[in-house]
């Protein structure tokens with residue numbers, strides 16, 4: 001069964017465990033609208049370290065100054081997990097990764113090059129010979145800078161297997177310590193992936209001693225199944241993301257893969273070093289930070305994952321939980337006693353709860369968070385984990401002060417024209433006010449905000465839910481807007497749902513403004 005160790009990667013090298021390479025901060029963040037600022041990335045990286053992941057891919061340093069800064073910052077604060085930075089096959093990319101990783105206690109440069117005919121012909125416009133040469137030369141260059149180099153053969157599952165084997169052998173010869181066989185477009189199926197990995201294990205002459213890694217996307221909903229099949233074939237590193245976040249349909253979900261291996265240890269006879277009791281708190285942190293809600297019926301971390309609706313099931317679980325539960329909620333960090341703090345709770349209890357949720361904060365941050373906690377505790381009696389996560393998210397949210405909501409006043413009802421008056425403060429401290437009418441008070445507030453910010457904003461998706469149970473629960477609004485052709489997510493939380501709606505809208509505006517001030521990703 002899984003155990004917690006102080007130094008994840010060292011122990012992984014000593015034992016034959018399946019290494020967990022988390023790419024939430026790189027591939028996960030590529031999910032449209034899920035951008036994170038450096039502070040949020042640091043918090044997530046710390047939570048991943050507590051989860052005991054072996055490798056944290058912190059970003060793609062050449063992609064933007066923000067990515068470089070984030071890899072650099074994560075390298076400074078994480079000590080036990082290895083930090084990886086992504087690079088294409090160019091010296092500039094690899095040097096940028098090495099520079100960003102300079103202060104990491106354990107570092108890895110992750111070099112990739114596509115090997116499928118489709119990618120070589122239409123994207124790279126290179127021949128097989130050129131791709132083979134680029135891959136080996138740049139793996140060698142990366143190895144001259146760091147001891148730990150991963151090479152990924154992008155779109156491996158649609159590559160010619162013979163050519164793929166040739167590339168794998170050549171990059172190992174050039175110094176790759178881990179070789180990744182990604183299913184970049186989520187095309188493979190478990191049997192085929194099992195055969196591909198088995199073929200490489202059998203046919204690549206110098207493969208012994210190299211860690212074979214897999215990286216699956218979920219376009220056919222098979223990322224976890226494919227990763228498990230690959231492990232049976234001999235893969236010893238699995239790349240995944242918290243909540244399955246990632247490009248298009250996402251990546252292999254870390255929590256699902258880890259729990260499948262743990263619960264069905266009888267079948268796989270393999271283990272990871274993940275501390276599974278950190279899964280739920282980490283999932284919550286990633287969800288609140290990215291504004292990407294976890295679907296209710298999501299395996300392991302969804303709200304309904306342990307809810308039993310039918311009377312027969314409820315009766316069975318009450319008699320003996322194993323009748324309908326294959327995992328105990330406590331095993332993934334879901335506590336039965338969800339009520340945590342109240343108005344009279346002290347700073348000490350608050351700090352303890354933050355630590356349980358994976359937040360490692362300094363005294364200044366504690367002061368700010370505790371002040372917000374007290375304000376909230378005045379508005380609602382019981383404070384739950386979700387409330388605490390939302391306080392922390394607001395404190396570290398992207399660009400909190402470009403536009404801030406100062407005043408919101410709305411009227412609505414059956415016999416009146418819905419109207420909103422909004423007052424916003426900009427980053428320079430100037431205050432602007434406008435009023436608008438709309439289909440309802442929320443629409444009116446959005447129209448007033450658009451007028452003040454002078455932006456054309458199209459609301460694409462709007463979801464509201466109660467963060468916790470009870471009529472005094474805070475409302476959480478998650479939305480997606482289109483500004484200037486870009487899809488941006490926003491999130492707002494308040495005991496007043498109209499205010500939560502305005503905050504979510506403003507947070508999307510702020511994200512848009514931050515994103516468009518910095519260099520765009522490639």
Ligand code: KIV
Nearest residue numbers: 112152154155182184
């Ligand atoms: O999906 C993919 O192929 C990737 C590589 C960069 C590993 O994300």
Ligand code: ZN
Nearest residue numbers: 027184215217
């Ligand atoms: Zn990927």
